[in-house]
Amino acid sequence: MSLLDALRHRIRVRLRPRAYLRELDEELEFHLVLDAMQREHAARGAMSAGDARFAARRHFGNLTSTRARTRHMAGLGTFDALLADLRFALRTFRRTPGFTAAAVLTLALGVGANTAIFSAVHAMLLRPLPFHEPERLMKVSLTSPAAGPEPANDDRIWSYPKFAVFRDAQRVFSELALYTEWSFTVTGGDEPELAVGERAGAGYLRALGVRPVLGRNFLPEEDRHPGAPRIVLLGDALWKRRFGGDSAVLGRAMTIDGEPYTVVGVLPVGFRGLSGRAELWLPMMAQSAEALGEAWGHSYTLVARRAPGVSVERATEEVRRLGAVVWENYPHPEDPTAAPWGAVARPLDATRVDPRVRRSLLVLSGAVGLVLLIACANVANLFLVRAMGRRREIAVRLAVGAGRGRLVRQLVTESVALAALGGAAGLGVAWWGVKLLAALGPGGPMRTQQLSGLGAVTFAPIELDLAAFVFAAAVTLATGVAFGLVPALQSTRPSLNEALAEGGASPRRGGRVLSGRALLAAAEVALAAVLLAGSGLMLRSLERLTSVEPGFDAAGVLTMRLARPIGMARDSLPGFHDRVLERVAALPGVVGVALGDCPPVNGGCNGTVLARRDRPTPAPGAEPPVGVHWATPGWFSVLHVPLRRGRLFTSADRQGARKAVIVSESAARAFWPDEDPIGRPVSVGQGGFWDDTAYVVGVVGDVRFETVEAAPKPDVYLPLAQSPNARMMLFVRTAGGDPMAVAGAVRGVLRELAPESPVHDVKTMAARLADSTAATRFSAVLLTLFGVLALGLATVGTYGVIAYAAAQRTQEIGIRMALGAGRGDVARLVVRQGAAIALLGGGIGLAGALAATRVLRSLLYGVEPADPVTFTGLVALLALAVVAANWIPARRAARIDPAAALRAG
C-alpha cells in the first residue's frame, strides 16, 4: 500500500507540476493566514490584522526558500532547472539563427544518413527472421569436393532419395523438409497467370512454425510416398485475388500447370515462404515416383528445426556424420574413386544475405558513421567558437557564484537540445534516404543476382520503424553529449580573472583553444580523405563495369518470358515458335525477333558438359563444363552477337536434320586450342544432344551470361528447333525509341496465339544490364554521396577554423601591415594554418585510406585498393578543398585596412 501511495503521489507531482506548485502555495498561504489569526487573537486587540500578518510572515522565515526546498524534495528542483536551461537554450538559438541553422543542418545530414543506412542494415541483417523461434532453424546443404575444373562447393541442394536417407537417420532435428521455388501457370479463372510457388514437404510449415489460417496443413501421411493427392495451400494474396477471400474456398478445384488440384488451406498474410515470393504451395509428393527418384537430380533446399536441447554444435556435428552416411548410400554413380560428398548445417539466419551484400552494407555503415563523426567535429568546432565568444558571460556567471557543474549542465543541455533539433530534422532526411534506398532498389535487382531466396524474406521492407527511431534518438543523444561536453568543460575552466580582465578574446588567448580546433579540422580532413578514397574506388569499379563489353548490344532490345502453352505437345512447339516469330516480326517498329532460353548477364542459365566425339570420351566428371543456351536463327543478329567463323543457325537446322551447334570463342579456344572447330563432332549433355553426335557449324563472340564482372565461360548454343524447350524468352529488336513502346503489341500477339500462357518478366535488355551492375552502383552511389558530404563538411569546418583565426588576428595583422608587411605576407600568414591543417589531415587521411580501403577489395572490380589514379585524384581534390577553404579568409585578411584595424583595437 505504502508503495502505491508513494507512487501515486510521485506520479501526480510529475504529471501536473504546475498544479502541485499552486497547491503548495495555497497550503503555505493557509498556514500564514491561520498563524496571523492566532496572533491577532492572542494579542486581544493590541495588534492590527496587518501587523499580525507581518508577524506571522516574519515568524515563518524565508518563504521562497521553503518553497524551493519543498519543491526540491518533491523532485521538481532538477526539473525546473532543466526547463529553465531549455528555455535559455531556445532563446540562444533564436538569437543566433545562423549558428543554429548550420549546426542543425549538419547534424540532420549526419543523423539522417545514419538512420537510413541503419534501416537497411536492420531490415537485411538484424531483424529476426519472421518465423517461430528462428534461432533454431538451420539450412542443411550437401558439399562436394573440387573435381576437375569444378571448384569445391559447400552449399549444394538435395535430391529426394538423399534427403530420405538423411531424414531417416537423423536425431537432432524435430522437423525438416525439402522445398523448392517454382513458377506455376494457374488457369481456370478469368485470366491465366504465372504464380511463384513452392513445392514443399509436409514438415515445411511445421519447421517454420507457420499454421494455416484456414483449412489444414499437408499431413505426414501424405508425405511418405510419391503420387500423393494433388492438393494446394494458398497464400493470402492469391486467395484474395483469385477467390475474393472467400472462406468457402476449401475443397474448391484449381488448375495448376494444366492439372486439377484441390484447395485444402490458406496461409497467413505476409507469409511468402523461404523463397520470399511464393503464393501457393504444392506437396513434394504430388509428383511422380520418376520425378522424385533420381538420386543425382538435385533440386531441393533443406530446412530443419533443431529439436529442443540440441545445440548448434551438436546439430552441425551430427549433420557432418550423416553426410558420410548419405554418401555411402549414394556414392558417385560412375567413378568409384571420386572424393566423397558431405553435408553441412548452418544457422538459417547466417544464410539470409549474400556475403557481398552483407559486406557492402557493413562498409556503408562504417562510411556513414565517419560522416557523423565529421558532422560532430564540425558542430563541436562551432560550439568552441561560440564558447570563446561567451567566455565573458560564463566568467561573470562563475564570478557571481554559479556552480561549475550547473554551468556545464546548462551548456550540455544546449548542445543536446541542438542535437535533438538536428535529430528531428535528421528523421526527415532519413525518411527521404529510405525512399532513395528503396528506389535504388537493392530489393529488386540484388535479389535476382544469385542471392539465396532468403535474402528476399527480410530484404523486402526497408522502412523507418521503431528500431530506426530508437537508433536515431540514441545517436542524437550521444552526439549532443559528445560535441557539447568538451567545449563546456573547457570554457568553464576556472581561469576567471584572465577572462574578465582581458575583456573578451584576444590574439594570444586564442592560442591553446585554437590549436584544439585546428586538430579537429585536421581530423575532419583525414576522415573525409578515407571516405573519398572509398567512393573513388567504387566509382572506378563502376566505370570499369559499365565499360565492360558484355558481348551483345542491349540498346533497343525488349525481352519477355513466355510460359509453356498448356497442353501443347513437345512436338508442336517448333510450329508454335515459328508462328510467334512470324507474327511479332510483322509488327510495326520491330526489326528483328528471336527466341532464346535465358537472357545474358542475369545468371542462372543452364550448364552442362561438352565432349569431343573425335577424341576418346573423358572420364565422367572430368568433362569440361559449358554453358548451354537454346536459340533461334535470329538470336545472334537481334543481340548483335558477332559471327566469327562458319555460319549461324538457319531454318534448315530442324528436327530430323543433322544436329548443329554453335560455340563461343572461349569454347573454341578451350576445346580446339589449335584447330578449327568448324565441322567437328561433339556431344552436349543437354537437350538430347548427348547420344546423337552434333557438328559445330559456327563460332560466335563471347557473351557474358553470368554477370557483367565475370569473365565469359565457354558456351554452346543449340538450335531451338532441334531441341524444343518449353521455357522461352522472346527477344525483340526495335527500330528505335523506347523498346517498351512495342510491348503492348507483342503481348497482344502472344495473347492471341497462346491465350492460356501468361507472359511475364517484361523488361528491356538495357534494364537487365543495369540490374546486373545494381549492387556495385548501389554502393558506389551511396559511398560517393557520403564522400561528397564528408568533403563538404570538412571544407566548411576548415574554413571556419581559418576564418575565425584570421578574424581574431585582425589587430595583429593591422600592426604587421602598419610596420610594412605586404598583402602577400599577410595572406601567407593566414594560409600557413590552413596548409598545416591540410598537410596533417591529408597525410593521416591518406595513410588511413590505404589501410581502410582493403576492406573494399571484394567489392571492387578491375581496381586495386591502392589504385594510383584514385589516390592521385583524391590528393588533387583535397588540395582543391583546402584552397577553397583558405581563399576567402586570406583575401579578407589581405584587404584589412591597417588604420581601421588599429583603431578598432
Next chain:
Amino acid sequence: MAAKPTESSKDELLKGTLAMLILQTLTVQPMHGYAIAQHIERLSDGVLTVEQGSLYPALERLQQNGWVTSKWGESPTGRRARYYTITAAGRRQLGERVSSFERVLGAIERVMRPA
C-alpha cells in the same frame, strides 16, 4: 533542537526527529500543516518549535515515501486546507523510529548519568 555542532549533523538530527514527531502527531487524527506545528509546540510546552522552513519539506518527503497521504478538505474557519493522514506503512515506520530513538536515548542517559 538547539545543538548545532556542524551544519550536517544538525540536519540529520532534525530530519529524522521531525519526521518522527510528525508521524506521532498524525496518529491522533488527520491534521493540516499548521495544526501539526501547533500540536508539537503545545505538547512540548514550547520547548520544541517547528521551523516552518523544515515542516513542509519534511511533509513532502513523508509523502514521497508513502508514509502519509494528503487530501484537501475544509478547515473549521471555512478555508481549504490540506489534511495529512498517516498510512499503515507510516505507523510501521513510526514504530521503528520510536524504538531506535529510545535505544539512543537510553544510551545517552546511561552515558550522562553513570550509575
